Amino acid sequence: MNIREWPAQERPREKLLLRGAGSLSDAELLAVFLGSGVRGRNVLELARGLLRRFGGLRQVLEADREAFVSELGLGPVRFSQLQALLEIGRRHLALAIERESAMDSPQAVRRYLKAMLRHEASEVFGCLFLDTKHRPLVFEILFRGTIDRASIYPREVVRRALLHNAAALILCHNHPSGSCEPSQDDVHLTQVLKRSLALIDIRVLDHVIVGEGEPLSMVEHGWLAG
Incomplete structure (x- = not known):
């Protein structure tokens, strides 16, 4: 019909x-x-x-x-339209947090990070760089890996943070397997990055893991303490 x-x-x-x-x-x-x-x-x-x-x-x-x-x-026309639609959605989420403190709208930040990472087939690691008022400056994917691992170099994270004149940042990575539970390596890496960035007075506010369902916040689970 x-x-x-x-x-x-x-x-x-x-x-x-x-x-x-x-x-x-x-x-x-x-x-x-x-x-x-x-x-x-x-x-x-x-x-x-x-x-x-x-x-x-x-x-x-x-x-x-x-x-x-x-x-x-x-066909290619509809594929192009779909990609444009998805990018509009990502930019809309970015605008929603652009002028607010990331700490005032953590749910919006996590929605944005999920939109940026959840479609990735392999593991990627990124940073949302923030100014002195914790407002977003720029988001970057810094490292790409295999389906279950990305090699992270703290020196490069420090370099990019300095380049953007960031006062703070939110770390993020995805788990293509779907589970948001952090590994011991994830927790260890977070602590290493937190200590390295503290040496140049840049705060790590959170480390968000994107998988299926709601993204996981390490700070809310106490894995960013110390």
């Missing part, structure tokens, strides 16, 4: 306008983004098929170009 023949309140786009984006299912949200279906499949059927094929909305959003464009009804 053509989606135009559905009652208006059941069509994804009209439903969004009537009830808000939060009322839509993953398939309906994806259908609004896709805009139209393909021969023999309306846009909602196409969206549901993509969710089954990739395993969920997140997997669709994080699919690489080759996998995405190989699917029937998708």
Whole structure:
């Protein structure tokens, strides 16, 4: 059945306008983004098929170009549109914390760091550099590794902090396995970086680990004390 023949309140786009984006299912949200279906499949059927094929909305959003464009009804134009949409979302989160102290909006900071790291297939390590009022200056991914390990060099972290004239920073890295639980190496590295940066009067405010679900804050779990 053509989606135009559905009652208006059941069509994804009209439903969004009537009830808000939060009322839509993953398939309906994806259908609004896709805009139209393909021969023999309306846009909602196409969206549901993509969710089954990739395993969920997140997997669709994080699919690489080759996998995405190989699917029937998708192509480089839609892939480009999707990448632009994701980058708009990341920049929106960045703007939400840009003029606030990171300590006044820790949840917003963690949402931003999750958006920056959760799509990475291998382990990466980054820093959110902060000014004297703990407002964000810049975010950088400093190291990339294999699927479960990235080699971190404290001297490079110190160098980048000095380059940005940072007064403080928030460390972050991802766990592609999904678990946010820190390893002993994670805790040890955090302490090493904290001591190294303290020598030049730069504070480490937190170390955030991004995996599945909510990011983990080391400071909230007491792993940044001492």
